[in-house]
Amino acid sequence: MSRFFVLTLAASAAVASAASAQTPCRDLASASLPGVTITAAEPVPAGPYAPRAKAPAFPPAPSAPLPEHCRVAAVLKPSPDSHIEMELWLPAEGWNGKFQGVGNGGFAGSISYGAMAGALGEGYATASTDTGHKGGNALFGIGHPEKVVDYAYRAVHEMTVASKALVEAFYGRGPRLSYWNGCSTGGRQGLMEAERYPEDYDGIVAGAPANYHSRLHAADLATAVPILLDPERNLPRTKLERLHAAVMDACDPLDGVLDGVLENPGLCGFDPAALLCTGLDSADCLTRPQLEAVRSIYGPVRFSSGETLFAGRAPGSESGWMMFGTGRPSPVSMGTFQLATQDAEWDWRTFDKDRDTRLADETTGFINAVDPDLRAFRDRGGKLLLYHGWNDPGISPYNTIDYYSSVLAATGPGREDWVRLFLVPGMGHCSGGSGTDQAHYMGALERWRESGIAPERIEAHRVADNRVERSRPLCPYPQVAVYTGTGSTNDAANFLCRDPRAPGAGKPEDRREHGQPGSPR
Numbered sequence: 001m002s003r004f005f006v007l008t009l010a011a012s013a014a015v016a017s018a019a020s021a022q023t024p025c026r027d028l029a030s031a032s033l034p035g036v037t038i039t040a041a042e043p044v045p046a047g048p049y050a051p052r053a054k055a056p057a058f059p060p061a062p063s064a065p066l067p068e069h070c071r072v073a074a075v076l077k078p079s080p081d082s083h084i085e086m087e088l089w090l091p092a093e094g095w096n097g098k099f100q101g102v103g104n105g106g107f108a109g110s111i112s113y114g115a116m117a118g119a120l121g122e123g124y125a126t127a128s129t130d131t132g133h134k135g136g137n138a139l140f141g142i143g144h145p146e147k148v149v150d151y152a153y154r155a156v157h158e159m160t161v162a163s164k165a166l167v168e169a170f171y172g173r174g175p176r177l178s179y180w181n182g183c184s185t186g187g188r189q190g191l192m193e194a195e196r197y198p199e200d201y202d203g204i205v206a207g208a209p210a211n212y213h214s215r216l217h218a219a220d221l222a223t224a225v226p227i228l229l230d231p232e233r234n235l236p237r238t239k240l241e242r243l244h245a246a247v248m249d250a251c252d253p254l255d256g257v258l259d260g261v262l263e264n265p266g267l268c269g270f271d272p273a274a275l276l277c278t279g280l281d282s283a284d285c286l287t288r289p290q291l292e293a294v295r296s297i298y299g300p301v302r303f304s305s306g307e308t309l310f311a312g313r314a315p316g317s318e319s320g321w322m323m324f325g326t327g328r329p330s331p332v333s334m335g336t337f338q339l340a341t342q343d344a345e346w347d348w349r350t351f352d353k354d355r356d357t358r359l360a361d362e363t364t365g366f367i368n369a370v371d372p373d374l375r376a377f378r379d380r381g382g383k384l385l386l387y388h389g390w391n392d393p394g395i396s397p398y399n400t401i402d403y404y405s406s407v408l409a410a411t412g413p414g415r416e417d418w419v420r421l422f423l424v425p426g427m428g429h430c431s432g433g434s435g436t437d438q439a440h441y442m443g444a445l446e447r448w449r450e451s452g453i454a455p456e457r458i459e460a461h462r463v464a465d466n467r468v469e470r471s472r473p474l475c476p477y478p479q480v481a482v483y484t485g486t487g488s489t490n491d492a493a494n495f496l497c498r499d500p501r502a503p504g505a506g507k508p509e510d511r512r513e514h515g516q517p518g519s520p521r
Contacts, residue, residue, distance in 0.1 A: 048065050049062040059114050088127040105185050107335055125163070131156070160201070180193055194377040202383070208392055208400070222351075226293070228327070233292065237325070247318060251268035251316075263425045310396065384419040391434070
């Protein structure tokens with residue numbers, strides 16, 4: 001923390017002379033900030049994005065033309081072993097007076113230019129960082145503990161502090177409000193900011209947060225490794241599709257609209273044993289080893305003691321399950337154990353659920369953003385908007401529900417005023433899937449933080465062939481969208497947000513925690 005105050009004070013002094021006048025873009029190259037080296041400061045005319053180096057495959061580069069802006073590139077060095085690259089884009093005209101930091105995915109390793117383009121197009125000064133390394137795997141952290149700290153939380157914070165100082169130098173005034181926008185790792189980064197540096201951002205959008213980093217990856221291996229080591233537990237793609245169809249046949253009618261989407265998967269009581277083969281194996285049934293594999297994916301992963309390790313996947317997500325037919329576990333999940341063991345050649349076949357999860361907790365637990373006590377963020381007016389796709393095949397939405405519940409318990413009354421969770425029926429990981437996966441979460445957050453209008457519903461869309469084919473309201477958890485019974489079921493105007501926890505309706509969290517018969521939870 002002492003370095004933070006030194007950097008903040010020095011940055012303020014460096015830009016004090018520009019308090020009433022802008023600094024030309026190219027002159028930002030000579031800005032002097034502790035631990036910050038400006039490597040480029042250049043005006044960029046309006047037009048298509050022009051990459052300055054070989055663009056990574058992920059995240060995708062901007063596809064739409066960019067408005068005129070000032071591009072600043074910098075290297076941050078908060079420790080002797082740090083080399084954090086970042087970019088800041090500053091609108092040349094029409095700045096909305098605000099700053100937006102954007103997040104990463106997986107193990108990061110690249111700047112999120114596409115997300116920056118979206119923020120720039122809405123008038124934000126915007127920044128992103130590679131979190132201190134190149135490439136989307138965990139090998140950067142073997143023998144480099146400071147680089148792991150950079151990835152865990154330090155890079156985003158340092159980027160934010162430097163960006164605000166440069167914004168002030170360029171415009172002659174700092175941002176009046178600062179927002180964070182990220183999904184997956186970006187969601188975890190947002191929660192980490194609220195937890196460790198509550199003064200950095202005034203509002204945070206955290207989608208599908210990979211916040212329980214060590215447990216998420218341990219649970220992935222706990223389900224994938226037994227399947228990969230036993231061919232009899234493997235499901236071909238045709239059987240996954242048969243399983244998904246059976247789930248939809250059983251549970252799609254429950255919300256009153258047959259649309260291929262489960263509005264509230266927590267109430268789906270489909271039992272996969274209904275597909276158990278009664279004779280010879282066939283494409284339409286599950287063998288007993290395959291049934292066991294399916295149950296392990298739906299159910300919460302538990303330690304040998306019975307303690308819950310991590311939540312299972314929700315019904316409806318079957319088509320996205322990636323542990324079948326791949327030959328090896330997710331490289332991202334394996335990365336956590338390469339870090340934990342400091343071994344690039346760590347053999348996933350030796351994974352032990354109890355031993356290795358505890359090791360990952362002990363050695364990489366500081367990457368987790370699971371502290372629910374966000375009162376410091378709340379008390380300075382911060383707003384937190386969480387969202388998660390019900391059909392997410394990689395990060396269970398139940399984990400986000402559990403985290404949200406823990407925040408409510410830790411921070412007490414008035415929660416509706418500053419934190420809300422929106423679950424997205426049919427959406428996969430951050431986007432995609434069969435549901436309405438396009439929504440302007442940042443707009444809802446802005447209205448909440450700036451006008452005091454809490455989001456009672458957020459309109460979401462499904463787009464195909466460049467047109468909106470369906471709209472639905474996203475409702476603050478635990479509410480769900482209920483069809484009024486009249487009008488098109490493809491129009492959000494014909495749905496109301498209602499709390500399903502009426503007498504006799506059953507609570508999804510009860511069904512999940514207590515393992516009622518017939519429930520995959």
